[in-house]
Amino acid sequence: xxxxxxxxxxxxxxxxxxxxxxxxxxxxxxxxxxxxxxxxxxxxxxxxxxxxxxxxxxxxxxxxxxxxxxxxxxxxxxxxxxxxxxxxxxxxxxxxxxxxxxxxxxxxxxxxxxxxxxxxxxxxxxxxxxxxxxxxxxxxxxxxxxxxxxxxxxxxxxx
Amino acid sequence: xxxxxxxxxxxxxxxxxxxxxxxxxxxxxxxxxxxxxxxxxxxxxxxxxxxxxxxxxxxxxxxxxxxxxxxxxxxxxxxxxxxxxxxxxxxxxxxxxxxxxxxxxxxxxxxxxxxxxxxxxxxxxxxxxxxxxxxxx
Numbered sequence: 001x002x003x004x005x006x007x008x009x010x011x012x013x014x015x016x017x018x019x020x021x022x023x024x025x026x027x028x029x030x031x032x033x034x035x036x037x038x039x040x041x042x043x044x045x046x047x048x049x050x051x052x053x054x055x056x057x058x059x060x061x062x063x064x065x066x067x068x069x070x071x072x073x074x075x076x077x078x079x080x081x082x083x084x085x086x087x088x089x090x091x092x093x094x095x096x097x098x099x100x101x102x103x104x105x106x107x108x109x110x111x112x113x114x115x116x117x118x119x120x121x122x123x124x125x126x127x128x129x130x131x132x133x134x135x136x137x138x139x140x141x142x143x144x145x146x147x148x149x150x151x152x153x154x155x156x157x158x159x
Numbered sequence: 160x161x162x163x164x165x166x167x168x169x170x171x172x173x174x175x176x177x178x179x180x181x182x183x184x185x186x187x188x189x190x191x192x193x194x195x196x197x198x199x200x201x202x203x204x205x206x207x208x209x210x211x212x213x214x215x216x217x218x219x220x221x222x223x224x225x226x227x228x229x230x231x232x233x234x235x236x237x238x239x240x241x242x243x244x245x246x247x248x249x250x251x252x253x254x255x256x257x258x259x260x261x262x263x264x265x266x267x268x269x270x271x272x273x274x275x276x277x278x279x280x281x282x283x284x285x286x287x288x289x290x291x292x293x294x295x296x
Contacts, residue, residue: 022228028185030185031224032179032226034228034240035262036235056268068187074230074234080191127288151208153210154191154208156210
């Protein structure tokens with residue numbers, strides 16, 4: 001399964017023409033957590049990366065229930081997509097050959113482990129910009145399913 | 160008792176929310192509802208389409224716990240997360256909000272607001288935000 005060029009073009013930081021998303025996780029008993037995320041990108045056509053900066057409950061949930069959903073939140077522009085798949089936290093210190101569903105942790109941490117320097121949140125207004133971006137790692141999803149969240153066809157399979 | 164502030168009410172009503180649901184064994188499904196109506200101090204009604212009802216009815220039936228992040232521009236400018244219990248009432252998803260969190264990136268990310276006295280939550284809102292109502296897009 002490979003994301004389309006249109007999806008890859010959307011799943012990047014807003015400053016580069018991308019979107020802010022909501023990331024939904026839940027604990028093993030199904031209690032959900034839904035939070036907005038700005039630092040996002042796609043690698044190797046099927047993995048979505050999000051910076052792990054302030055994700056607290058997200059991280060707890062993923063440790064006990066490694067699956068999540070990412071929904072496009074703003075600007076939507078008809079990109080009514082929900083991405084679902086196995087998801088984990090990649091933290092510095094993992095063995096260099098550690099792989100998550102075929103994604104090498106060291107490789108992506110080397111490239112995206114200091115995201116605020118790579119893609120600083122300059123477009124974010126001062127009153128909602130984090131004073132300090134303390135990144136602890138990456139949240140990585142292997143997308144296995146994309147469905148539409150458009151109200152009249154919610155759940156319709158796209159990929 | 161959990162109580163939404165006027166700012167929370169205004170933003171969630173105007174932009175609706177991304178509503179996270181899950182089976183009782185933790186398989187998630189998120190729907191997006193583009194508008195909402197707040198009733199009283201902590202009840203939110205989201206009007207659903209037939210497709211949305213079909214999409215989440217089994218989840219809500221076996222596990223009424225939901226999490227809500229404001230939709231549209233609200234995901235950025237209204238960084239709240241609401242958690243509660245939901246039921247499908249006719250064509251509405253009715254959510255009773257039990258927990259409110261601040262999700263503003265930074266040291267206050269994850270701060271639980273509903274455990275504070277209501278007056279302090281209003282002060283928190285007023286000290287952080289000037290936009291009590293969302294801009295008309």
